[in-house]
Amino acid sequence: MSSFSEFNLDPRILSAIARMGYKEPTPIQEQAIPVVMQGGDVMGAAQTGTGKTAGFGLPLISKVLPSANTSMSPARHPVRALVLTPTRELADQVSDNLAKYAADTPLRVGVVYGGVDIRPQSEMLRRGVEILTATPGRLLDHLEQRATNLSQVEIVVLDEADRMLDMGFLPDISRILNHLPSKRQSLMFSATFPRLPNSRNLFCAPTPL
Numbered sequence: 001m002s003s004f005s006e007f008n009l010d011p012r013i014l015s016a017i018a019r020m021g022y023k024e025p026t027p028i029q030e031q032a033i034p035v036v037m038q039g040g041d042v043m044g045a046a047q048t049g050t051g052k053t054a055g056f057g058l059p060l061i062s063k064v065l066p067s068a069n070t071s072m073s074p075a076r077h078p079v080r081a082l083v084l085t086p087t088r089e090l091a092d093q094v095s096d097n098l099a100k101y102a103a104d105t106p107l108r109v110g111v112v113y114g115g116v117d118i119r120p121q122s123e124m125l126r127r128g129v130e131i132l133t134a135t136p137g138r139l140l141d142h143l144e145q146r147a148t149n150l151s152q153v154e155i156v157v158l159d160e161a162d163r164m165l166d167m168g169f170l171p172d173i174s175r176i177l178n179h180l181p182s183k184r185q186s187l188m189f190s191a192t193f194p195r196l197p198n199s200r201n202l203f204c205a206p207t208p209l
């Protein structure tokens with residue numbers, strides 16, 4: 001595909017990414033976005049800088065957008081999409097991009113991570129947020145404090161999934177996944193997944209020159 005308009009993305013998303021200078025999809029975006037849009041589970045592999053955040057972020061926003069509303073009630077803004085990342089820096093980067101992609105929509109985008117005061121994060125979560133990016137440990141803190149719940153999550157993304165496992169996050173991730181509905185769409189993205197033979201939903205984009 002030579003244009004993002006061919007992906008059936010919401011026009012509000014297309015207007016946002018046009019302002020950001022997005023013109024043609026990268027290989028990981030071209031391969032992953034249609035599968036995510038169709039509701040498939042995806043394991044995506046692409047080097048840093050090839051656009052994998054948009055590869056999952058654009059269809060993720062498009063899929064939860066029908067549930068968006070302008071109500072002030074927190075109950076009308078449950079977490080519908082969850083992105084887990086291994087570090088504060090990556091969480092900030094991912095959430096910043098998701099907020100830009102969703103800038104023309106009513107969707108609320110938020111991020112939580114450790115190393116900072118938990119109270120402003122708790123207040124943000126209690127006001128309601130549809131798209132949440134989080135590091136596992138801090139998200140568990142919020143769940144234990146009942147600042148949020150994940151019972152209406154439709155899509156979960158593990159970004160840099162293998163790195164999170166290498167850093168020992170498997171028990172935390174397992175606890176978080178237990179809070180999610182059993183029926184959900186699951187996406188895993190990383191720069192370092194090995195290429196698996198005959199794996200339908202493993203996409204590998206070339207290293208940028």
